[in-house]
Amino acid sequence: MNECVRCGSTRSLEKDHIIPKSRGGSDDESNKRFLCIACHDYRHSRDNIIAEIDKWLAQVGTTYFDPLKFTRWIMRLGVLEAFNTPAKILKSGKYVPYWNITTTHTSAWYPQIKLLKQKKLRAQELINKVNTKLQDFDVT
Numbered sequence: 001m002n003e004c005v006r007c008g009s010t011r012s013l014e015k016d017h018i019i020p021k022s023r024g025g026s027d028d029e030s031n032k033r034f035l036c037i038a039c040h041d042y043r044h045s046r047d048n049i050i051a052e053i054d055k056w057l058a059q060v061g062t063t064y065f066d067p068l069k070f071t072r073w074i075m076r077l078g079v080l081e082a083f084n085t086p087a088k089i090l091k092s093g094k095y096v097p098y099w100n101i102t103t104t105h106t107s108a109w110y111p112q113i114k115l116l117k118q119k120k121l122r123a124q125e126l127i128n129k130v131n132t133k134l135q136d137f138d139v140t
Contacts, residue, residue, distance in 0.1 A: 004036040007086035011093065012037045020047070038095035042084045045097065049077045 003010045016035040019025030035043060056070040076098050083096040 002034045004039050005033045006035055006039040006043075007090040009036040009039075009090055009093070014040050016040055016043060036089070036093075038084075038089045038093060039086070041095040041097075042080070042089065045080055045095075046077070049073060049080060049098075053077065 001010055002013055004013060013034045013036055015032045017025045017027075018031050018033055021027070025031050052073045053070070056065065056073060059065040079101055080098050083098075083101060089095065
């Protein structure tokens with residue numbers, strides 16, 4: 001009997017191209033494996049996120065690189081992995097898309113990061129003012 005190579009489920013199996021045809025993979029049986037629908041959906045989401053991460057990595061050191069956007073893709077991958085372990089998929093039979101987990105969306109956490117950055121900038125401004133005043137009293 002066939003089973004999902006990722007979670008071991010024997011229900012709702014699909015053949016998956018190990019190397020996708022879009023990246024030069026063939027239709028040979030040696031390039032196919034069984035995945036349940038949930039693991040198959042997970043695999044395609046994961047591949048898409050990794051492709052985005054690769055795009056951002058190619059831009060490191062250029063003016064186009066945005067560390068915040070890059071970090072968001074890394075976070076999406078982590079959330080996808082955490083909510084779609086083989087054991088969780090086997091137990092529930094379901095794939096959990098990143099977008100269904102609203103607490104991980106930027107709108108849920110970015111305002112707090114922005115506030116911390118503003119506080120850090122204000123603190124640095126105060127330190128700079130104090131250092132300037134101290135220079136006025138420099139007796140060396």
